Amino acid sequence: MKIGILKETRKGEKRVSLSPIIAKQFISKGFEVFIEEDAGLNSSYKNSDFKNIGAAIEKRGVVFKESDILLKINPFDEDDLKLVNKGQVLISQLYHKSNTKLIEAIASKNATAFSLDAMPRISRAQDMDVLSSQNNLAGYKAVILGAYEMTKIFPLMMTAAGTITPSKVLVYGVGVAGLQAIATAKRLGAVVEATDIRSETKEQTESLGAKFISVKNEGEESQGGYAKEASDGYAERQKAAVNKSLFQADLVVTTANIPGRKAPILITEDQVLQMKNGAVIIDLAAAQGGNCEVSKLNKTVIKNGVKVIGTTIAPESVSTNASELFAKNIFNFIIHLTKDGVFQWDLEEEITDETLIVKDGIIRKK
Known part of the structure; x- marks a missing residue:
C-alpha cells in the first residue's frame, strides 16, 4: 500500500503529517511512502532526511497519482480535491460536523475519508488521538506565550x-x-x-x-x-x-x-x-x-x-515536536485499520466506525 504525505498549505501551518522516523517504520511494515517535495522543511525535516530512509520525494501531482492513502493535518481543500482520484483514502482532521460541504465534495469524488478529530475518547484509542497530542503542546505554549506577554x-x-x-x-x-x-x-x-x-x-x-x-x-x-x-x-x-x-x-x-x-x-x-x-x-x-x-x-x-x-497557537509554533507526535498517532491509527497492508473495514469496531466519515462516496456520518 502506498502512503502519500502532502505539504500543508494553510497559512501559518508549519507541521507535516509524517516524520522521517515514522516514515521508516511504515516502510519496515511493507508500505511505500511518497513525500511531497519540501513538505517537512518547516518542521526541520529536509527532503534528504526522508530520502535516506527509503521514502520517495515527488512533486505534488505525482503524490496524488501514486498514493492509495493521502495524509494531511488540516482539512483537504478545493485544490486538493481536484487531484483526488476515485477509491483513494483521505486521512486528516476534517471537522465533518461543521464542514458539510467538504464532506459532500469528497463523496462526489467517490473517495473514502477518515476524520482524525472524530477519534473516540476511549483508552485503546489514546495513542491515535491527535487532539490530545497536539493540545498537550498547546497548553505548554500558551503559558510560554503568556509569560512573554x-x-x-x-x-x-x-x-x-x-x-x-x-x-x-x-x-x-x-x-x-x-x-x-x-x-x-x-x-x-x-x-x-x-x-x-x-x-x-x-x-x-x-x-x-x-x-x-x-x-x-x-x-x-x-x-x-x-x-x-x-x-x-x-x-x-x-x-x-x-x-x-x-x-x-x-x-x-x-x-x-x-x-x-x-x-x-x-x-x-x-x-x-x-x-x-x-x-x-x-x-x-x-x-x-x-x-x-x-x-x-x-x-x-x-x-x-x-x-x-x-x-x-501552539502546535504550529513547535512544529518539530508536534509533527513527531502527530506522525506517531497516524502510524498507530493506520496499523489499527489495516492487516498485512490491507484495510479491514471492520465497521463493528468503534474506532473505525466513529472515524470513517465517507466510504466509497457514501457519507456515513453527519
Whole structure:
C-alpha cells in the first residue's frame, strides 16, 4: 500500500503529517511512502532526511497519482480535491460536523475519508488521538506565550532590593491542554488555580499542585470524554465562584472547546473590564469563537489595560515536536485499520466506525 504525505498549505501551518522516523517504520511494515517535495522543511525535516530512509520525494501531482492513502493535518481543500482520484483514502482532521460541504465534495469524488478529530475518547484509542497530542503542546505554549506577554515574572524571587511575589495564573478547562498549562505554570513558579465543568478533574488539578475552583453542577458533566456545553445556570454560578480569582489573575488561559460547536463564552467583556491592569488572557478557543467575549482569532485586543490574545497557537509554533507526535498517532491509527497492508473495514469496531466519515462516496456520518 502506498502512503502519500502532502505539504500543508494553510497559512501559518508549519507541521507535516509524517516524520522521517515514522516514515521508516511504515516502510519496515511493507508500505511505500511518497513525500511531497519540501513538505517537512518547516518542521526541520529536509527532503534528504526522508530520502535516506527509503521514502520517495515527488512533486505534488505525482503524490496524488501514486498514493492509495493521502495524509494531511488540516482539512483537504478545493485544490486538493481536484487531484483526488476515485477509491483513494483521505486521512486528516476534517471537522465533518461543521464542514458539510467538504464532506459532500469528497463523496462526489467517490473517495473514502477518515476524520482524525472524530477519534473516540476511549483508552485503546489514546495513542491515535491527535487532539490530545497536539493540545498537550498547546497548553505548554500558551503559558510560554503568556509569560512573554506579561510584564511580571512567574516565580517568587527574593533579592537585596526586595521580594517579588509570584504571579497568579487561572486556567479554564482541565482537559489535556489545561493540565499541561497548569503543570507548566507551576514549574515556572506561579500560583495556579483552575476550574472545569467536570468535577472529576478536581483530583487531576490538585495532583499538579494547583487549587481547583469547584462549581456546583447538577446536570451531566461530560459525554464521550469531552465536556458538555454548560447550562445558563452553571455559567452564572461559575462566574460567581471564579470572579475573585479572575480579577486577581496575572495570566488567564482558556481551553474550553466542544467538538462541532461554537466555543462557550466563559469570560464576558464586563468581566474583562474588572480585571487587573496588565493582565493577559490567552484564549486557545479563538478558532471556534473564543472563550473570551472580546477575543479575535490571531489578534491581540487590549481592553482597559487587559491584553486578550486569541489564538489556536501552539502546535504550529513547535512544529518539530508536534509533527513527531502527530506522525506517531497516524502510524498507530493506520496499523489499527489495516492487516498485512490491507484495510479491514471492520465497521463493528468503534474506532473505525466513529472515524470513517465517507466510504466509497457514501457519507456515513453527519
